[in-house]
Amino acid sequence: MEMVVxxxxxxxxLEDLRRRFLATPLQALLSxxxxxxxxxxxxxxxxxxxxAAVFTTSGGPVACQxxxxxxxxxxxxxxxxxxxxxxxxxxxxxSALACxxxxxxxxxxxxxxxxxxxxxxxxxxxxxxxxxxxxxxxVLGLPYVGEEAWGGLALTLFIFVTTCLIGFxxxxxxxxxxxxxxxxxxxxxxxxxxxxxxxxxISILFTFxxxxxxxxxxxxxxxxxxxxxxxxxLFFSAYQAEIxxxxxxxxxxxxxxxxxxxxxxxxxxxxxxxxxxxxRNALPATxxxxxxxxxxxxxxxxxxxxxxxxxxxxxxxxxxWRFAYVEVYAFIALIYFVFVFSLSRxxxxxxxxxxxxxx
Amino acid sequence: MVSLLRNQxxxxxxxxxxxxxSLAGMVLACVMxxxxxxxxxxxxxxFDFLFKSTGWDVNFSLLPATANxxxxxxxxxxxxxxxxxxxxxxILATIVGTIVGLARTxxxxxxxxxxxxxxxxxxxxxxxxxxxxxxxxxxHLPTPRAAHExxxxxxxxxxxxxxxxxxxxxxxxxxxxxxxxxxxxxxxxGRTSRLNQPVGERLGIQLTGAAAAxxxxxxxxxxxxxxxxxxxxxxxxxxxNIKGGLRIPPExxxxxxAIAIYGGSYIAEIxxxxxxxxxxxxxxxxxxxxxxxxxxxxxxxxPLALRAMLxxxxxxxxxxxxxxTMGIAVGFTDFFMIVALTINxxxxxxxxxxxxxxxxxxxxxxxxxxxxxxxxxxxxxGNQLRG
Numbered sequence: 001m002e003m004v005v006x007x008x009x010x011x012x013x014l015e016d017l018r019r020r021f022l023a024t025p026l027q028a029l030l031s032x033x034x035x036x037x038x039x040x041x042x043x044x045x046x047x048x049x050x051x052a053a054v055f056t057t058s059g060g061p062v063a064c065q066x067x068x069x070x071x072x073x074x075x076x077x078x079x080x081x082x083x084x085x086x087x088x089x090x091x092x093x094x095s096a097l098a099c100x101x102x103x104x105x106x107x108x109x110x111x112x113x114x115x116x117x118x119x120x121x122x123x124x125x126x127x128x129x130x131x132x133x134x135x136x137x138x139v140l141g142l143p144y145v146g147e148e149a150w151g152g153l154a155l156t157l158f159i160f161v162t163t164c165l166i167g168f169x170x171x172x173x174x175x176x177x178x179x180x181x182x183x184x185x186x187x188x189x190x191x192x193x194x195x196x197x198x199x200x201x202i203s204i205l206f207t208f209x210x211x212x213x214x215x216x217x218x219x220x221x222x223x224x225x226x227x228x229x230x231x232x233x234l235f236f237s238a239y240q241a242e243i244x245x246x247x248x249x250x251x252x253x254x255x256x257x258x259x260x261x262x263x264x265x266x267x268x269x270x271x272x273x274x275x276x277x278x279x280r281n282a283l284p285a286t287x288x289x290x291x292x293x294x295x296x297x298x299x300x301x302x303x304x305x306x307x308x309x310x311x312x313x314x315x316x317x318x319x320x321w322r323f324a325y326v327e328v329y330a331f332i333a334l335i336y337f338v339f340v341f342s343l344s345r346x347x348x349x350x351x352x353x354x355x356x357x358x359x
Numbered sequence: 360m361v362s363l364l365r366n367q368x369x370x371x372x373x374x375x376x377x378x379x380x381s382l383a384g385m386v387l388a389c390v391m392x393x394x395x396x397x398x399x400x401x402x403x404x405x406f407d408f409l410f411k412s413t414g415w416d417v418n419f420s421l422l423p424a425t426a427n428x429x430x431x432x433x434x435x436x437x438x439x440x441x442x443x444x445x446x447x448x449x450i451l452a453t454i455v456g457t458i459v460g461l462a463r464t465x466x467x468x469x470x471x472x473x474x475x476x477x478x479x480x481x482x483x484x485x486x487x488x489x490x491x492x493x494x495x496x497x498x499h500l501p502t503p504r505a506a507h508e509x510x511x512x513x514x515x516x517x518x519x520x521x522x523x524x525x526x527x528x529x530x531x532x533x534x535x536x537x538x539x540x541x542x543x544x545x546x547x548x549g550r551t552s553r554l555n556q557p558v559g560e561r562l563g564i565q566l567t568g569a570a571a572a573x574x575x576x577x578x579x580x581x582x583x584x585x586x587x588x589x590x591x592x593x594x595x596x597x598x599x600n601i602k603g604g605l606r607i608p609p610e611x612x613x614x615x616x617a618i619a620i621y622g623g624s625y626i627a628e629i630x631x632x633x634x635x636x637x638x639x640x641x642x643x644x645x646x647x648x649x650x651x652x653x654x655x656x657x658x659x660x661x662p663l664a665l666r667a668m669l670x671x672x673x674x675x676x677x678x679x680x681x682x683x684t685m686g687i688a689v690g691f692t693d694f695f696m697i698v699a700l701t702i703n704x705x706x707x708x709x710x711x712x713x714x715x716x717x718x719x720x721x722x723x724x725x726x727x728x729x730x731x732x733x734x735x736x737x738x739x740x741g742n743q744l745r746g
């Protein structure tokens with residue numbers, strides 16, 4: 001006798017919808033409530049941000065305040081101060097170009113073809129120096145602009161990039177020192193890492209910006225901006241060091257033993273065998289740490305820097321635009337969102353990409 | 360000498376001494392320079408300043424505070440404020456996170472989408488921006504004369520005013536503890552193995568326990584009540600300002616709301632991960648035993664998910680505790696702001712930084728200890744087959 005297996009008939013489109021959203025009374029209720037919340041919020045948001053909003057600057061703040069919706073004129077009137085801070089008006093194209101160079105650099109370093117130590121160092125070195133030359137000037141006929149005039153998005157990106165540039169190599173050093181065979185070296189490094197990790201970032205920034213000048217000889221003090229970057233890099237490296245260490249623990253010990261048996265020196269073992277595999281293990285967590293570092297650049301506002309959040313406060317805080325705080329914060333939030341969301345999506349993509357190799 | 364350097368042991372010892380020594384030397388040099396610089400400004404180092412009066416005020420304090428109080432009392436106020444803001448934020452964030460996390464694990468696609476949108480939006484905007492935003496929202500509310508009012512609660516640009524019972528401080532705290540006991544006691548009675556009744560048949564005992572605790576609370580309130588005053592003190596407009604009731608300042612509400620929303624989006628992801636970690640087989644086994652969906656959830660899914668998420672949750676709580684330092688951005692006198700003000704006013708830089716580090720170390724370590732304890736208490740006993 002032959003068995004005939006007949007697949008159940010495929011549900012029609014309506015039946016499919018019913019099964020997905022209205023399977024039981026409870027499900028139906030949940031679907032309806034969720035749908036109602038979503039429609040309500042979407043309508044409110046669209047109405048506020050688009051339909052009832054004012055987009056032109058022609059009416060000035062007074063006409064804008066009367067509108068029922070968002071007053072985007074404040075962005076049209078103040079976008080330069082939000083993005084570039086106190087940077088000289090005629091030179092702001094340099095600030096914009098510097099931001100573009102940093103973004104291009106970040107995008108390039110997300111492409112796997114650039115994932116060798118030398119190439120990534122080259123890209124980041126080139127991007128950072130291009131940024132520095134563009135912002136600071138004084139060469140190639142560009143007028144000089146001191147660090148105290150940097151601000152807005154350009155300053156946020158600068159702090160982010162330099163924090164990563166200093167923090168990443170420092171993190172690898174700390175991770176290597178922590179897994180050293182010599183007990184006092186690993187213990188002391190462990191103490192430093194755990195100590196930094198147990199403190200809030202704000203307190204470290206505050207210490208580096210305001211307290212450190214007391215504790216350093218004159219010739220070592222440097223500019224406040226670079227001290228804060230150093231503090232932020234130290235904080236970044238303490239977290240990143242633990243991520244790198246975790247990655248190293250994932251490398252089977254046979255790998256290093258085999259390298260040792262081949263007669264490789266310590267540096268050869270670390271740079272050719274251990275680190276490449278460890279970085280691969282640690283990649284998702286590393287991207288996540290970059291995301292966190294980007295969000296935490298906003299904390300420098302507390303030690304008195306004019307980065308994008310502070311320039312946003314200034315954009316609505318004075319004069320006629322006092323009522324338009326929601327629009328300014330929404331604009332800044334959108335800028336952060338674009339950067340952070342794309343970075344974290346990229347991290348999620350990497351995680352999936354790597355999971356394929358392990359299946 | 361050279362032959363000595365070739366000796367591995369000598370070389371290792373030398374390296375360690377060099378490393379630790381140079382680090383210690385750097386720290387020592389910094390401290391020496393700082394002490395000399397401070398001495399030039401006429402500031403003597405040492406902890407004597409702790410007993411001098413501060414001469415400045417704090418804008419928020421749970422403990423009584425005047426400008427005559429000594430510095431050590433102010434540090435205590437700061438720690439209490441930090442813990443209070445932290446625990447309020449933790450509780451709110453946990454509630455938000457649980458709701459959003461459950462929505463994200465729900466079988467309903469629309470609820471999942473809603474939860475995911477929430478997490479994607481609020482996780483990707485820096486906390487301090489959210490703090491600034493909520494602070495701006497609250498300070499732009501109508502003036503006290505045009506305050507929003509509902510159920511005796513007033514909301515204005517000066518803050519949130521809630522009715523408060525006219526009861527002495529100690530009695531109030533005792534009543535609050537009794538109220539918490541009224542919730543916790545039935546839960547404990549339902550699970551403990553010290554009673555002879557089977558677990559399913561304890562409703563009577565549970566209700567008696569809750570009623571007893573509630574009665575305690577009522578008696579405490581009645582005894583501790585301030586004479587000649589109404590039991591509840593309602594806030595009301597008097598002249599240009601609001602008098603009476605308990606005022607929750609805008610700084611505190613902005614921070615608590617921001618921490619709840621931002622922390623909630625992180626906790627939602629932890630909750631989702633915890634539920635995802637529960638094996639499908641365990642839930643199917645529970646279902647096939649004939650347990651109702653509610654019992655499958657409370658007896659199988661939730662306890663297993665809790666075990667999976669607790670260690671990560673502990674890290675998140677420590678992080679949120681540290682996030683209270685953002686109080687300085689809006690002027691909430693948390694522990695860090697008290698330290699910063701102390702440095703400004705007294706110049707005792709090194710000592711204040713030392714106290715700051717010790718304070719946060721203590722907070723972090725005790726939180727970690729509490730969670731280790733809980734973790735150990737709920738860990739599955741014996742050898743488990745997992746999968």
